[in-house]
């Protein structure tokens with residue numbers, strides 16, 4: 001089984017309820033998510049502040065345009081000499097044009113900053129997901145993270161912070177402008193703006209929060225449904241479970257639709273309250289201005305200006321609503337980003353940057369397991385129970401044992417995908433956990449359980465093992481994996497497309513391709529988890545022998561296998577059962593000693609030679 005993919009989480013079937021909200025183990029405080037985003041935004045702060053000021057200028061130009069146009073219209077009604085209106089006429093024209101220009105430049109500056117930043121965020125999220133081989137994520141959740149959660153970062157800046165701060169600034173300027181005309185009216189305006197800019201956003205937040213908390217996990221569950229229903233379609237059909245799975249997915253989609261409808265309805269109610277507040281504030285401002293004997297034209301200016309100012313401030317309502325909806329996504333994305341925030345995407349980092357002088361591909365390495373125990377869940381039986389193992393340079397070990405014995409877990413510990421609950425795993429005397437995540441694969445790697453074959457050409461799939469490998473190296477690895485003849489037989493040769501998840505290959509071909517890639521990568525400690533799975537016994541023997549033969553001298557090998565055939569040349573065979581080492585030694589010793597190995601050897605030999613071979 002693939003111990004690396006979901007070590008801590010129980011799997012979720014397509015018929016089950018959606019999982020709990022997927023918030024990572026990294027605890028995030030209330031403002032931490034926003035702080036993380038702001039820290040990421042720091043390099044682009046100048047552009048973002050510029051965008052905020054331009055947004056404020058746009059809104060202010062709109063407000064000033066309304067106020068000036070009102071003054072112009074009302075003054076013109078009294079037929080004054082034209083020269084008294086000239087400045088206002090020019091101002092109206094200038095404000096109308098500048099508003100468009102400000103809006104355009106604000107969008108340009110804001111999107112420029114955010115798109116630059118989001119590229120960085122995506123790279124970090126991707127690197128973090130790739131590095132967290134132990135994370136308990138389903139592909140649907142991961143997909144939803146990469147898409148919607150990263151968009152949350154973008155929306156926080158473009159739809160919350162920039163327009164929110166612009167609205168607040170314009171509100172303050174509007175009050176200052178009103179105070180020049182009439183302080184009492186400015187007081188009333190302040191009260192109206194506080195209702196529109198503080199009370200209503202708080203109300204919107206409260207009504208949105210509950211729904212948003214339900215919507216986010218549902219969205220993740222729906223993404224997982226989509227993947228389960230497409231990738232698992234054949235299995236669902238085979239078990240007659242398609243209808244039930246579709247029904248469960250439809251129910252979730254229905255629940256999502258209901259939640260979104262409720263969200264929209266409450267949103268409309270709050271928006272309607274905003275319009276009411278604008279009207280009431282304008283009426284109150286007019287009354288206050290009249291009571292203060294403000295001239296009629298200026299009362300009109302105050303009324304229209306108030307309507308415009310409240311409308312601008314109401315942007316804070318949608319900003320608050322957005323913010324509430326974005327929080328779960330922001331929290332998740334921040335939890336991923338927080339881990340390695342201070343560094344740039346680490347693949348590009350200096351190989352020795354961890355201060356450990358990390359391992360390299362070429363050197364020999366010594367791996368040691370000392371009393372390693374792995375427990376996937378507290379209270380559960382250990383998957384590995386005090387296992388000790390030495391893998392010095394050049395040594396070749398096989399780990400065998402019945403299903404569920406802990407073989408794949410051992411490989412996962414070796415590659416750093418699973419951390420031991422107790423005990424130590426060291427590489428050249430240094431704890432495995434001390435190595436940076438991207439350093440380890442250079443020393444330890446290979447063919448792990450359920451190796452992924454990409455929807456690309458044979459060559460591209462192979463080059464993932466070692467970018468820049470020569471044609472001779474490709475041929476050697478492919479030949480050792482027993483795939484060369486097939487490649488040559490294809491019309492497109494090395495450029496043959498293998499289909500999604502290698503779907504255009506047979507199971508055996510897929511396995512050979514993955515093995516060839518592992519051989520090409522040739523890490524000093526090569527892990528081969530069931531390299532001949534899916535091959536018939538004769539082919540399996542041949543491939544195993546040629547794969548071991550293709551491993552450079554001085555490189556060590558840890559082979560995991562159900563089959564006991566072809567292990568005679570190995571330096572040690574470790575038999576696991578229930579996570580414990582129950583036997584160890586060379587093949588020649590183990591086949592003569594009573595125990596699991598000898599029994600299994602006889603059984604397999606009998607099965608492979610056929611039942612008749614046992615009877616004289």
Ligand SMILES: Nc1ncnc2c1ncn2[C@@H]1O[C@H](COP(=O)(O)OP(=O)(O)OP(=O)(O)O)[C@@H](O)[C@H]1O
Pocket residue numbers: 001002003004005006007008009376377382383401402403404405406407408409410
């Ligand atoms: N991700 C996981 N979460 C919880 N338990 C797990 C996980 N992976 C493995 N286990 C449990 O750990 C034990 C060892 O599993 P492991 O996959 O290492 O066995 P294995 O020897 O490789 O089996 P197989 O030969 O069938 O692949 C099993 O009891 C299994 O149920």
